[in-house]
Amino acid sequence: xxxxxxxxxxxxxxxxxxxxxxxxxxxxxxxxxxxxxxxxxxxxxxxxxxxxxxxxxxxxxxxxxxxxxxxxxxxxxxxxxxxxxxxxxxxxxxxxxxxxxxxxxxxxxxxxx
Amino acid sequence: xxxxxxxxxxxxxxxxxxxxxxxxxxxxxxxxxxxxxxxxxxxxxxxxxxxxxxxxxxxxxxxxxxxxxxxxxxxxxxxxxxxxxxxxxxxxxxxxxxxxxxxxxxxxxxxxxx
Numbered sequence: 001x002x003x004x005x006x007x008x009x010x011x012x013x014x015x016x017x018x019x020x021x022x023x024x025x026x027x028x029x030x031x032x033x034x035x036x037x038x039x040x041x042x043x044x045x046x047x048x049x050x051x052x053x054x055x056x057x058x059x060x061x062x063x064x065x066x067x068x069x070x071x072x073x074x075x076x077x078x079x080x081x082x083x084x085x086x087x088x089x090x091x092x093x094x095x096x097x098x099x100x101x102x103x104x105x106x107x108x109x110x111x112x113x
Numbered sequence: 114x115x116x117x118x119x120x121x122x123x124x125x126x127x128x129x130x131x132x133x134x135x136x137x138x139x140x141x142x143x144x145x146x147x148x149x150x151x152x153x154x155x156x157x158x159x160x161x162x163x164x165x166x167x168x169x170x171x172x173x174x175x176x177x178x179x180x181x182x183x184x185x186x187x188x189x190x191x192x193x194x195x196x197x198x199x200x201x202x203x204x205x206x207x208x209x210x211x212x213x214x215x216x217x218x219x220x221x222x223x224x225x226x227x
Contacts, residue, residue, distance in 0.1 A: 043117070043221055046216070098163070099161075100161065101156075103156040105155040
């Protein structure tokens with residue numbers, strides 16, 4: 001079946017540091033890949049997405065590239081801000097999954113001033 | 114446009130009690146979903162619906178029932194609550210077409226079963 005593995009957290013950074021959150025997946029064929037963000041006390045929001053190999057999703061300074069050869073979709077940001085503190089979830093939608101998503105376990109990011 | 118709303122926000126139940134969580138969306142989405150979120154386990158799909166009057170089991174359906182009598186509402190029921198059902202429950206909805214089926218989430222319901 002489909003699965004998503006994220007780097008273990010929590011991650012603590014200082015403001016303006018570089019961020020990488022690793023995400024690897026297991027799925028047959030060509031799934032669609034997503035990063036969702038959950039701010040404290042809120043539901044999840046779509047941050048970015050990529051639907052085919054080598055696509056780069058980007059939003060709010062965050063980027064992730066769909067790497068079929070390494071089955072990865074790592075999230076990066078050059079310079080994090082305190083307001084980026086949240087839980088980040090990697091997710092995939094398999095080719096035969098209809099609209100259903102499979103989520104990773106989430107990575108808590110804390111950015112200190 | 115409220116998006117996806119959930120009622121209630123918090124609830125404490127005793128073991129064996131029943132309750133219903135309500136999810137409502139005003140985006141005319143065909144698809145709706147119920148997830149539970151537990152520490153270190155991400156979100157797991159409980160049940161979902163691809164249209165009014167239809168429901169299907171997700172990854173962890175045991176102990177839950179659902180109904181979709183109206184397109185805009187999706188109800189999650191616990192007939193006999195157990196401590197293992199202590200969790201945060203999220204409802205989501207999405208369009209039925211499009212390459213990504215982007216899901217829109219509600220703010221969550223925190224349920225504690227004692």
